[in-house]
Amino acid sequence: MRAVNGSGTSGNSNTITATTAGALASEPTVAASGVSFSSVGATDMAVSWTNGDGATRIVVARAGSAVAGTPSDGSTYAASSGFGSGATIAANEYVVFNGSGSSVTVTGLSPLTTYNFAVFEFNGSGGTENYLTASPGTGSRATPAATSTRN
Numbered sequence: 456m457r458a459v460n461g462s463g464t465s466g467n468s469n470t471i472t473a474t475t476a477g478a479l480a481s482e483p484t485v486a487a488s489g490v491s492f493s494s495v496g497a498t499d500m501a502v503s504w505t506n507g508d509g510a511t512r513i514v515v516a517r518a519g520s521a522v523a524g525t526p527s528d529g530s531t532y533a534a535s536s537g538f539g540s541g542a543t544i545a546a547n548e549y550v551v552f553n554g555s556g557s558s559v560t561v562t563g564l565s566p567l568t569t570y571n572f573a574v575f576e577f578n579g580s581g582g583t584e585n586y587l588t589a590s591p592g593t594g595s596r597a598t599p600a601a602t603s604t605r606n
Contacts, residue, residue, distance in 0.1 A: 479528055480579025483509035483587040487574035490594030497566040497601040502551075503558040504592050509576030513586075514552035514559055515544055521595070522573035524548045525588040531581065538563040538570070566601040 485507040494501045502514065513532055515522050524545025526532060534553035535541035538561055541550035551572075552559040564570060574592040577584050 477583055479585040480577075480583045482585040483507055483576040483578055485509075485576070486587055486590050487512055487576055487592035490572055490574060490592045492594065492596040494560070495596055495598060497598050498564050499560060499562045500564065500570070500596060500598065501558060501560045502572055502594075504574045504594075506555075506557050507576040507587065507592075509587060510578050511553070511555050511580075512574055512576045513550050515548050515573045515575065516551045516561060517548045517571045518565070518568050519571075521571045522548050522591075522593070525591075526575050526577070526584075526586045528585050529582050530584060536561055564598050566598050569595055569597040571595040 487504045487507045489505040491503050492500055493503065504514075506512065513526060513534065515524070515526075516538055518538075526544050532542040532544065532550040532553055534550045536551050536559055538551065539549055540563070543549055551561050561570070572594050575586050575588060577586040579585050
């Protein structure tokens, strides 16, 4: 650490100024649960869940295997319901929802692929986010084959 005086030089300064990040919001205590699926098509599906006690939640999706990453406290994640377009919390793990609701229709999926979802409750915004990462609500569902129409 280097001390500087009011004019920005490092002479014989007697004042040290440290900047710290804002405090995190309180962490939720009840995780989301009951992840379920409806209107499952070859390229989209509706995902629903029962909210926990966070003010907000993110839903993370991954193709092929379970979501293994967890969101980082103090981080804001941009969501997109188009699979592969939202922020990532780990490699190939995309945020498909960020809000206070309890459902999202995810688009841009591939036929005959299993998609895994994890719902993480959180409180706070703008760098004060505090995520409940223990036992998130989880579920998985495979998309069916694409149907073709012959003339």
